[in-house]
Amino acid sequence: MTENNFLLKKIEISVSEAEKRTGRTAMNMQETYTAYLIETRSVEHADGQSVLTDALWRRYSEFELLRNYLLVYYPHVVVPPLPEKRAEFVWHKLSADNMDPDFVERRRIGLENFLLRVASHPVLCRDKIFYLFLTQEGNWKETVNETGFQLKADSRLKALNATFRVKNPDKRFTELKHYSDELQSVISHLLRVRARVADRLYGVYKVHGNYGRVFSEWSAIEKEMGDGLQSAGHHMDVYAASIDDILEDEEHYADQLKEYLFYAEALRAVCRKHELMQYDLEMAAQDLASKKQQCEELATGTVRTFSLKGMTTKLFGQETPEQREARIKVLEEQIKEGEQQLKSKNLEGREFVKNAWADIERFKEQKNRDLKEALISYAVMQISMCKKGIQVWTNAKECFSKM
């Protein structure tokens, strides 16, 4: 099918609009939600112009469904995260309400970012369900569910929650898990403090606004000082108002960091999958080894391992040679099967490690680039804030000196 030749270079994806909608839930209760318009354009190489090929509306829960599907079908991939479900790390002025227009706007950008990340991923971009997500409005949910990924997902979820011990853990994956824990912890901490700093900065700027009003009232009784006071007061108002834009920009920076906070979880998921596979492998190997041993014991007549059959034999008398032969035969079959399974599991495991590690390397490079860019953009924001500050206070100083 054509979707196999699907490459990002040929298309542009954007989440261009957000719209409030009302509908009915499965329980027939009224609900309000936001729908996002996804537009896809194919880029004509000849003249570089893009033509709108598809446009459809999706809500956040559908994005979640897509991601869960990708998680199940591509366990070795560090799957890009979605923007947060609920607003966290908010400083006091910022709304934690999901319907707040600023939150919706930031979410729109986050969703677009998600789609772009998936579309630029060498493996994920070829996925059919992803393609349909962008192009097939109706029935998409049913299509996804028909893949039966939910079943896989359920068992995967159980596995993720289960605690088990791997005897021979892969050092690289252990280090990676450790790294992802650290990343999550440090970014959370950073975001929390940043929110508090933003709060305080907001306070400093806004209090200066009070000067504006008081200076204006004071200027009414002053003859010589009046003009200077009044105009200085105006600049104080400008100063106080400037913080709103500054902090809005900073919120975008916070979102960039948040993406990597959530990426840490995706990393952990890959590690977990590996652990699971490893555990599975070890269990299979253990099982095979015990069966081989049983077989050997039966053949040689020595009992080293406990078996129920052995016990009953002791209690109720020896079994016949025929019975023993039969048992050996069964075991040999099982052993043969087990060896096959082990072989394929090993193969699977090595494939997984190879692919996972390739994606992790890709991810690492992307992360380094993105974080460095984010930090630089933070510096740019600070510079802009300082320049604005210098301007306002220089103006104010001039007014004061004219008093």
Add this chain to the structure above:
Amino acid sequence: MEGERRASQARSSGLPKGGADGESPGGGAPFAGSSGSSALLQSEVLDLDEDEDDLEVFSKDASLMDINSFSPMMPTSPLSMINQIKFEDEPDLKDLFITVDEPESHVTTIETFITYRIITKTSRGEFDSSEFEVRRRYQDFLWLKGKLEEAHPTLIIPPLPEKFIVKGMVERFNDDFIETRRKALHKFLNRIADHPTLTFNEDFKVFLTAQAWELSSHKKQGPGLLSRMGQTVRAVASSMRGVRNRPEEFMEMNNFIETFSQKINLVDKISQRIYKEEREYFDEMKEYGPIHVLWSASEEDLVDTLKSVASCIDQCCKATEKRMSGLSEALLPAVHEYVLYSEILMGVMKRRDQIQAELDSKVEALAYKKADTDLLTEEIGKLEDKVECANNALKADWERWKQNMQNDIKSAFTDMAEENIHYYEQCLATWESFLTSQTDLHLEEDSEDKP
């Protein structure tokens, strides 16, 4: 008539030099400059020693007149004229330098208190020496202020720092409180020294120069506590009357004072709040930088970048601290002083009204022929003079005060703006150099990758 008579031994025994010691109470020829009525109390004559010029020629009988070198109506004696001329010739030459420093704690069985060292350097002839060092406690400052107010009821006496600060006082003698107070006391004395009239006040001189025991005995001379209390009660009662007949210019002055008081209080609150917010911002920022260093420990490729960001944030943090201290050292005390001034102005207004009320009540009494009309007419004459002096003193001092206020406010806010500019410039430089280093690095890396 109020018996605001001063005990005649008032000042002479407080002087370091024994020149006037032998003065008999009530003796000495009064300079005839005053209206010469019998109500004029024995005026003190300061002995003219070789180097000593007269500081004041008339007794500070507050009930009758106010010594004000600006008033043309003021009857003058030759000597006081000499003083006046001297003053007008050299209006800008400062010849009295005062510093307040070295707070020291003293513990007695009854109490603990702080004294401050006051060093005075002067070239004035009327001072026995060119340098004095004394120790004074807050109570002494209160005494001085009281004396100045008594002597010059319609002059604007500079404010003293508050007795206590209600909010947030953990310990009575914490370092910040003492330092703030010290600076305010320094300002207080210097303002008096710069005031054309107050600078020559006798009690002021005693305050600056007398040894502890001398000051104590000097203080004991003066109207007792009871009479001063009596004054206050009468003052409140009579000031209302003075308001009714207040001349237009003083109505305007009063309106100004009311609005000014409101606004300066608000400015004070806002400024304090800004300081508080900046402090809290600083506290959070202190934690912000180090997190980036922590992060760099797990990111081998981002170590430089993260550590640089941390260092930038720390530098901005330091700049914030500097901005904060600029605020607390310059703007806050300046604004707060004018908050206190606004209270003082209201007091001055009241006292002026009070003096007028005295006159008005006599006039009323005359109208209703309540008492001996001859005596009343005489008293009214004197009171009219008194009111005129008081009004003129206030008017002149008012202009001077307004000019000072304008300069002080202008300078305080200009400095604050300058501090903010400097703060942002520092932060800008920090982040710009970070940016340069990052883009330079980037170029280096690129060239390294090329074959």
